[in-house]
Amino acid sequence: MSDTITVRGLVATDVRLNMAENSGLQIASFRLCSTDRRYDRDKGTWSDGQTNWYTVSMFRYLAANAAFSLNKGDRVVVTGRLKVRPWTDSSGRSGTSVDVDAESVGHDLSWGTARFTRHTADKEDQSRAARDVSDNGDDDLPEDVDPMTGELTSTHATPTDSGEADAGKEPVLVGAEAPF
Structure with a gap:
């Protein structure tokens, strides 16, 4: 069973684009942070709550388009399948990984404008x-x-200037054998 989730947050890392060695499948990922904000009526101010961290994975054309379009610090909306997995590393540390296999990713237009090319x-x-x-x-x-x-x-092309994006920014390319 998989749960569908929609998360609003910030792109916290550069988008890493990888191509599967055998199939040529494009795979991209980035870390997304989402912080709850609440208004404190007594103080009359906004305060940050807990920050949730997600690893967002994208495939095929979504991966290539995200690597070209997203920059670290962008506010985005991500919809996809939620995967929560426990992990243990070689030193015995353990934790929980929260991943989203994205079905769609876009800029959060509550915070700015974007130009879309279909x-x-x-x-x-x-x-x-x-x-x-x-x-x-x-x-x-x-x-x-x-x-x-x-x-x-x-994936080696340089994106055009879209306002906030750096004109010379290239997607971060990761070797086919590198893990996400």
Whole structure:
């Protein structure tokens, strides 16, 4: 049984993008912190409550789009399947891991604005069209940008400036053998 959860919080780490060695599956993750805030009527001020920490995992196009779009410190809304697992390390320490296998991730528009670019064509049609364009010698675009949608086809491209994002920021790439 899996529980669906929606969490609002801050991206607390850089988004780590990895590609599975055998299948080529794109996998990304980041740590999310969510702090409860309450208004204290007696004091007339807001105070922080407990902070909950989650590891958010994303797969396929969601992983690539998140690595391109999210930055450390962004306020986001994450919806996905909740996984709570006990763990014990080699030194005998134990704890509980709280993970979210994300189904959707987006900026929390309560805190700012965002510009969204939708990928409308079927992914197979996009790949076919990209091959057709590259076969015709269209060299105006970098190799890692899909000419039909502008979508990144590789994780080595630099995102464009979207206001708050650093123009030169690249997703943090992790080797295929590195654990999350």
